[in-house]
Amino acid sequence: MASDTRMNDVREDLVVVPLSHPWRWISGAVIVLVLAGLGWSMSEAQIQWEDVPGFFTHPVMLEGLLNTIVLALAAQGGAIVLGVVVALMRLSANPVARWFAVGYIWLFRGLPVLLQILIWFNLALVFQNISIPGLFSVPTNVVMTAFVAALLGLGLNESAYMAEIVRAGLSSVDEGQTEAAKSIGMTPLTTLRRVVLPQAMRVIIPPTGNNFINMIKGTSMASVIAFTELIHAANNISSRNLEIMETLFAAAAWYLVMVSLASIGQHYLERAYGPR
Amino acid sequence: MALVEAIGVRKSFGHTEVLKGIDLEVERGEVVCLLGPSGAGKSTFLRCVNHLETIDAGRIWVDGVPVGFRAAGGKLYELRERDAARQRRDVGMVFQRFNLFPHRTALENIMEGPVQVLGRRKAEVGAEALALLERVGLAEKAGSYPAQLSGGQQQRVAIARALAMKPKLMLFDEPTSALDPELVGEVLDVMTSLARDGMTMIVVTHEIGFARSVADRVVFLVDGAVVESGTPSDVLDNPQQPRTQQFLAKVL
Numbered sequence: 215m216a217s218d219t220r221m222n223d224v225r226e227d228l229v230v231v232p233l234s235h236p237w238r239w240i241s242g243a244v245i246v247l248v249l250a251g252l253g254w255s256m257s258e259a260q261i262q263w264e265d266v267p268g269f270f271t272h273p274v275m276l277e278g279l280l281n282t283i284v285l286a287l288a289a290q291g292g293a294i295v296l297g298v299v300v301a302l303m304r305l306s307a308n309p310v311a312r313w314f315a316v317g318y319i320w321l322f323r324g325l326p327v328l329l330q331i332l333i334w335f336n337l338a339l340v341f342q343n344i345s346i347p348g349l350f351s352v353p354t355n356v357v358m359t360a361f362v363a364a365l366l367g368l369g370l371n372e373s374a375y376m377a378e379i380v381r382a383g384l385s386s387v388d389e390g391q392t393e394a395a396k397s398i399g400m401t402p403l404t405t406l407r408r409v410v411l412p413q414a415m416r417v418i419i420p421p422t423g424n425n426f427i428n429m430i431k432g433t434s435m436a437s438v439i440a441f442t443e444l445i446h447a448a449n450n451i452s453s454r455n456l457e458i459m460e461t462l463f464a465a466a467a468w469y470l471v472m473v474s475l476a477s478i479g480q481h482y483l484e485r486a487y488g489p490r
Numbered sequence: 491m492a493l494v495e496a497i498g499v500r501k502s503f504g505h506t507e508v509l510k511g512i513d514l515e516v517e518r519g520e521v522v523c524l525l526g527p528s529g530a531g532k533s534t535f536l537r538c539v540n541h542l543e544t545i546d547a548g549r550i551w552v553d554g555v556p557v558g559f560r561a562a563g564g565k566l567y568e569l570r571e572r573d574a575a576r577q578r579r580d581v582g583m584v585f586q587r588f589n590l591f592p593h594r595t596a597l598e599n600i601m602e603g604p605v606q607v608l609g610r611r612k613a614e615v616g617a618e619a620l621a622l623l624e625r626v627g628l629a630e631k632a633g634s635y636p637a638q639l640s641g642g643q644q645q646r647v648a649i650a651r652a653l654a655m656k657p658k659l660m661l662f663d664e665p666t667s668a669l670d671p672e673l674v675g676e677v678l679d680v681m682t683s684l685a686r687d688g689m690t691m692i693v694v695t696h697e698i699g700f701a702r703s704v705a706d707r708v709v710f711l712v713d714g715a716v717v718e719s720g721t722p723s724d725v726l727d728n729p730q731q732p733r734t735q736q737f738l739a740k741v742l
C-alpha cells in the first residue's frame with residue numbers, strides 16, 4: 215500500500231535540512247548599516263557633545279525638571295480623581311448627571327490642550343475677578359498663574375480621557391460581582407471600593423500608564439505661556455549661549471529618563487493588580 | 491409569625507409582567523423548593539426577597555420587617571440604598587454562577603462581609619471563617635483564589651461566604667445548574683446538612699431528588715404565578731395540575 219511505502223521511507227536515516235532564512239540576515243544587515251551611518255553622522259555633526267552633560271545638570275534645567283514633574287503629577291492626579299467622579303456620573307441613574315458627564319467629556323476632550331491652556335491663561339481678559347457672590351472674590355490674574363493655567367488645561371483634558379477609561383473599567387466588572395457584594399449587605403460605596411474598583415484596575419491601569427507618559431511630554435506645551443518646564447528651561451539656557459541643540463538634547467535625555475521610570479512603575483502596578 | 495411572608499407580589503420588566511401576584515409563606519426552619527419551567531419568574535421572586543429587585547405591588551416581610559421599606563407611623567418609607575444594604579445582612583444568597591470575588595482568596599471571600607460590613611475584628615473573624623471552610627469541607631483551600639478552585643468548590647465557598655453573615659434566611663438560585671454532573675453532589679450535601687441544622691431556606695432548583703428528600707414544601711411556579719404547592723410527595727408524586735404534570739414528566 216502507498217502509505218506503507220512512505221512510512222518505510224521515513225524510517226530510513228534521512229538527513230534533516232533546516233529551513234534557511236536569508237531575509238533575516240539581509241534585513242538585519244541593513245538595519246545595522248543604517249544605525250552605523252546614523253551614529254557616524256552624529257559624531258560628525260556640529261554638536262558640542264561635551265557640553266551636553268553640563269546642561270543636563272544645569273540649575274535652570276533642574277528647576278525645569280522639577281516643575282515638569284510637579285505639573286505632570288498634579289495634572290494626572292487631579293485628572294484621575296475627576297475622571298472617577300465623571301465616570302460615576304456617566305453611569306449613574308440620574309439623567310442630569312449622565313448628560314452633564316457626556317457634555318463634560320465632549321468639551322474637554324474635544325478641544326486641543328494647547329488651546330485650553332491659552333484660554334485659562336488669558337481668562338483675566340474677560341473675567342477680572344473670580345468670585346462666588348457673598349463668599350469670596352479674587353482678581354483673576356493673581357490666581358491664574360502659568361502653573362495654574364497649565365494645570366487646568368492639561369488636567370481637565372486628561373480628566374475627560376480618564377472618565378472614559380474608568381467607565382470602561384467599571385463596566386468590565388461582571389454584574390454578578392455587585393450583586394454578590396449587595397447580598398452580603400455591602401453599601402454602594404464599600405462595593406465600589408472593595409469589589410468593583412480593584413477588579414476594574416486591571417482594565418484601567420494600562421491606558422492610564424500610557425496617558426501619564428503622554429502627560430509627561432504634554433507638559434512641554436506649558437512653555438508657550440512661559441512656565442519654566444524642561445523646554446522653557448532649555449530655551450532659557452540657550453538664549454544666553456546659543457547652544458540650542460545641546461540644551462535640547464539635555465532636555466530630551468530627561469524626558470527619556472522620566473518616561474522610562476514611568477514605564478517601570480506601570481509594569482509593577484500592572485503586576486500588583488494582575489490576574490490571580 | 492412566619493419568617494418570610496410574601497403577599498400579592500407583582501413585578502414587571504417594561505410591559506411584561508413577570509410576577510403576577512405571588513403569595514408565599516416560609517416558616518422558621520422550613521426548606522421550600524421553588525420549581526418551574528424557565529422564565530417562570532423563580533429567580534426574579536428570589537431577587538425580590540433580597541431586594542435586588544424592587545416590587546411593583548404587594549409586600550414581602552422578612553422576620554416582621556417589610557423588605558425595602560421602613561415602617562413608621564402607619565406608613566412605609568422606601569429605603570435608601572444604604573439602609574437597604576443593612577436589611578440584606580440578614581439574608582444570604584447563593585448564585586448560579588457563584589460570583590466569588592476573584593481578587594480574594596477563599597478565606598478572604600468569607601471574611602469580607604463580617605469585616606467590611608459588620609466591622610468586626612479580623613483575628614476573630616478569621617477563626618470563624620476557617621471553621622466555615624471546614625464545615626463545607628474545604629479547610630485546605632483557605633489560601634486558594636477562586637480561579638484555582640473547581641466549580642463545586644467555588645459554590646461551597648460561596649455558601650460559606652453567605653453563612654459568615656449569620657443569616658436568618660438563605661436563598662439559593664439554581665446553585666448546581668452551572669456545575670458538571672459529578673460536582674453537583676458535593677454542593678447538595680452541604681445544603682442538606684444546612685437544612686438539617688435548621689436553616690430556613692428557599693431553593694430554586696431543578697434537582698428533583700434534592701427537593702424530594704430535603705424540602706418540607708415544594709412550590710410550583712408557572713408564568714409568574716403559584717400553580718401548585720404542598721409536601722414533596724403531594725406535588726412530585728401526585729401532581730393535580732396539568733402544568734405540573736407536564737413539567738414533571740419532562741424533568742423526571
Ligand SMILES: Nc1ncnc2c1ncn2[C@@H]1O[C@H](COP(=O)(O)OP(=O)(O)OP(=O)(O)O)[C@@H](O)[C@H]1O
Nearest residue numbers: 503504508526527528529530531532533534535664
Ligand atoms: N432585568 C430584566 N429585564 C428584563 N426582563 C427580565 C429581567 N430579568 C428577568 N427578566 C424576564 O423575566 C422573566 C422571568 O425571568 P426569571 O429569571 O425570573 O425566570 P426563571 O424562572 O428564573 O427562569 P430560569 O429557570 O431560566 O432561570 C423572563 O422572561 C426574563 O426574560
Ligand SMILES: [Mg+2]
Nearest residue numbers: 532533534664
Ligand atoms: Mg432563574
